[in-house]
Amino acid sequence: MLNSEIQKNLRHNFTVNVIESGFFGFGSGFASFFTILPLFVSTLTDSALLIGLIPAIPRLGWQLPQLLTASKVARLQCYKPTVMLLTIHQKLPFLGLALVALLQLKFNHQTILLLTFAILIWQGLGGGFSATAWQSMVAKIVPSKKLGIFYGTLSASGNLMSVCGAAIAGLLLKEIAQPFNFALCFLCASFAMALSWFFMSKTREPVSITPSAFESRREFWDSLIVILRSDENFRCFVIARMISQLALMPLPFYTLYAVHQYGMGEASIGFITTLLMLTQTIAGLVLGWLGDRTGCKLILQIGCVACAFSSVLACLASNTNWFYLVFIAEGIGMIALQNIAAVMTLEFGNQHQRPAYIGLGNTLIAPASILAPLLGGWIVENIDYKTTFLVAAIGALVTALLLQVGVSNPRYLEQNFSNDSVNVLPE
Structure with missing residues (x-):
């Protein structure tokens, strides 16, 4: 019905x-x-x-x-x-x-x-x-x-x-x-x-x-502990999302690096901004369509590779023209690690469990999303831009590896919890 x-x-x-x-x-x-x-x-x-x-x-x-x-x-x-x-x-x-x-x-x-x-x-x-x-x-x-x-x-x-x-x-x-x-x-x-x-x-x-599934606030908060203890797949997913914030860290620093290192002008910055928006628009449609057919995990890994490629390319850049590819790759990575990651979060648990998963999946990564750009700024000020980009690339590859070994597409799993947790969170 x-x-x-x-x-x-x-x-x-x-x-x-x-x-x-x-x-x-x-x-x-x-x-x-x-x-x-x-x-x-x-x-x-x-x-x-x-x-x-x-x-x-x-x-x-x-x-x-x-x-x-x-x-x-x-x-x-x-x-x-x-x-x-x-x-x-x-x-x-x-x-x-x-x-x-x-x-x-x-x-x-x-x-x-x-x-x-x-x-x-x-x-x-x-x-x-x-x-x-x-x-x-x-x-x-x-x-x-x-x-x-x-x-x-x-x-x-x-x-x-x-x-x-x-x-x-x-x-x-x-x-x-x-x-x-x-x-x-x-x-x-x-x-x-x-x-x-x-x-x-x-x-x-x-x-x-x-x-x-929850009659009281206390019962709901107890369920959060059950989720984090029992659902190893979700736990690894959250950790992967935390680390992925490093992959997304260098975007604002790309522009500063291109301006300071290669004298990128205002016209080029405007064009690159437009290019980034168009990339995100197209990537959102393509990656969303692909994720519906293959599962979101693969799309997140594609995003990790795109972010790593973007960071390495920025390190190797010899002129401003390289940054068009840098921003295209970063735009793809942003859509995958933000939008598609949000979609994957919705696939954990059943309808009644889902708000708990959504709350955990977003609130727990908040500190990482703030600390990552602060870390990037500190590295830029105390070391250099390229070190920031390399840290971002490593973060992207570690995220992809963790997704590969520790995370399964939740939509394909028959159940999200072990039998000893069913009495707390009924399926």
Whole structure:
């Protein structure tokens, strides 16, 4: 009954969520954590540390809170109402940024800077608190063998629309006086986010008729210990994802190295950025489709090899032309080790166990995702760029090896737990 309803609504859910992702990407282009927001903050402070923290806020905000909400999500029979409520805190902050930009006319830079970072943290945590319910909903409404192409299409839609949003934002910043230019960009972002929320609300999720496996919060937290002790496959997967953060570490340093070592100009940087976005768009679709057919493990290993190739190529580069291949390979690796890894996380456990797996699989890697770029920066400052790239390559190859010897595709396993844990987490 449930499966037939899921199949009946699959095309509708696929369509509305792709449109939702497109509007989310469009809004993100107007308030990019990599370009627009750092530029806005640079008008308030010269601190490179504060500006450098901006891209890390949404990543840490997405990962850290997921385990905190997993207990409640695990006891839900319908995820959508929780998603719709919590994701408001991911989308509404952009309207707050528009108001803060206008407040520059009345308050000093220190006050505006404090308000800006408070709103960015709110936005980041908003994404994290809604993430477990959203991923659980996706895993429920999309069959496992179609999750790869689903995530790939979402990524492609978001990336393409983000480029459009960023292009329009560039024109607004150029033609309109400050601070009205930033305020208008953030206002456009909030409008796009409202449309994103509207299309997400059109998702059709059937209500589960089976009771939750967990009757209390204590029972849920006890289950986490069972998962980590009993499910060796998942444990190795999480460790592999932790190490994989080293493989993703060098991306921001590639550009700095190309500029400092070979004098790469602004035009080349712009072209390489566009090339990276296009690579991620195409790779998302191709790797998602391939992952649905071969299993996600192989795609993660392909991503590891791509990251290692990218790092080694950067070490061997003799001019700026080499960096086109460097960024193409890194773009493939990023999609595999981020998007496809997220898909694979959804394949562990059954529907009721899944929020626990999602929470563990994301929260546990949060420290590594923050420490890896800090390590890379320390190596650059105290040794050199090439050592950073070599450490990244080693991290990528170690991840691939661990995936090979310690991880199996969970969708092909008959069960995820040993018999002595069945009484705690019924299959």
